[in-house]
């Protein structure tokens with residue numbers, strides 16, 4: 322792109338040295354770039370938006386037309402009103418910025434079925450620089466990324482170099498067809514509609530305003546009723562991160578990635594649940610359902626009572642220990658629910674540490690005065706970059722020399738699982754030593770895709786895979802657990818379908834919390850539990866269909 326840009330600069334400069342070029346000629350010379358900038362966004366909108374029309378969309382189209390006119394008007398103004406030397410600079414900046422923006426849009430659309438918006442910007446801002454870089458590196462391994470990277474500037478070069486009108490239009494037609502075919506091949510069934518630029522601008526501003534609003538959940542606890550008759554209790558909820566059920570030996574994976582948990586399971590010391598699924602394959606979207614009674618209404622989660630509030634009302638002291646990304650409240654709104662605890666402690670500032678380093682803090686809490694305690698530990702877990710989730714001395718599989726980049730990634734993931742396994746084992750030992758009425762429930766926010774389908778590793782809510790939606794989940798209870806009658810129910814429902822947005826109800830039943838808010842039809846160990854179809858992702862994909870359609874999955878052993 323730099324080449325033809327410089328060619329253009331010299332062209333306008335050399336001609337201006339000889340005789341003054343009429344401003345209109347300058348504008349004509351730039352017109353190719355203008356066509357180029359309009360070409361892709363218009364085409365995307367045609368491909369993704371043309372199939373359904375509503376009045377509102379027509380309005381958006383009109384608005385979009387006006388909005389598209391803006392850079393055009395800016396170019397026109399620059400060409401006609403600015404001094405000849407300044408005009409190309411401004412025009413060049415406008416065009417370059419617009420071209421980069423287009424390129425980012427196409428990249429996001431092909432890989433995630435979404436366009437650049439405020440949410441994407443926020444994610445980029447809160448993620449450590451290394452993570453963003455690594456994330457793009459991951460996608461540079463994909464063919465589609467290279468097609469975009471070559472096609473986009475190629476289109477520009479062709480539009481610029483083709484002088485003859487006839488050739489120009491036929492090239493444009495061929496390009497259009499090429500792009501249509503390309504998107505049909507890569508965009509899969511998403512067909513997310515591309516909103517007009519005006520609609521996007523409105524959405525961007527709205528999300529920005531929403532993110533600046535401080536979410537407080539004080540009012541949700543005002544009329545809350547919850548009770549618990551335990552004399553003493555020690556209940557733990559451990560929330561993992563990106564934990565793949567399929568790669569865990571607890572669930573039959575051949576590699577021994579979770580040796581301790583497997584042993585505990587085989588000696589019947591923990592209950593393993595085989596049919597847990599998340600409705601959202603992304604932390605920010607999964608946690609509101611796990612921490613509040615919002616259920617599916619995660620947009621308005623802050624209007625519902627939170628798990629910490631319910632436990633506090635029932636006489637517990639509640640801790641929430643957070644070891645994820647730095648807690649930028651606007652980017653992780655669910656933290657408003659976490660902060661309803663008596664004590665919220667973030668381990669992630671200033672540096673994210675290994676989960677195992679939380680043990681000392683947990684010990685202190687267990688030894689502190691108070692008879693009824695509820696702890697939520699939110700782990701760094703097995704999030705990418707996997708190698709950063711365990712200390713060097715814990716390398717086991719990733720010591721294998723001569724591995725391909727894919728094998729290395731898998732080895733590092735498996736080592737990350739071993740570190741989690743060791744941490745959970747030590748947690749259980751702490752609890753066992755205390756001989757109290759206690760239980761510990763573990764489940765992650767979502768799973769992780771590791772090349773099961775599409776040659777893809779990671780997780781995205783827009784393109785969920787069965788492996789990234791399935792959750793490993795287990796329960797440990799102490800010998801002096803207060804509600805032994807529940808054990809038969811637990812035992813009977815190890816394979817019952819469960820959606821993690823129903824977690825608060827299941828958890829209330831385990832902890833013996835009575836409240837008008839408790840919905841027995843949403844607690845999968847309750848006789849009144851009602852199975853409902855499980856939808857995954859904001860696109861509402863049926864989990865069973867996804868599971869059956871994508872890859873044959875061996876049932877857990």
Ligand SMILES: [Zn+2]
Pocket residue numbers: 562563603604605766767
């Ligand atoms: Zn997550």
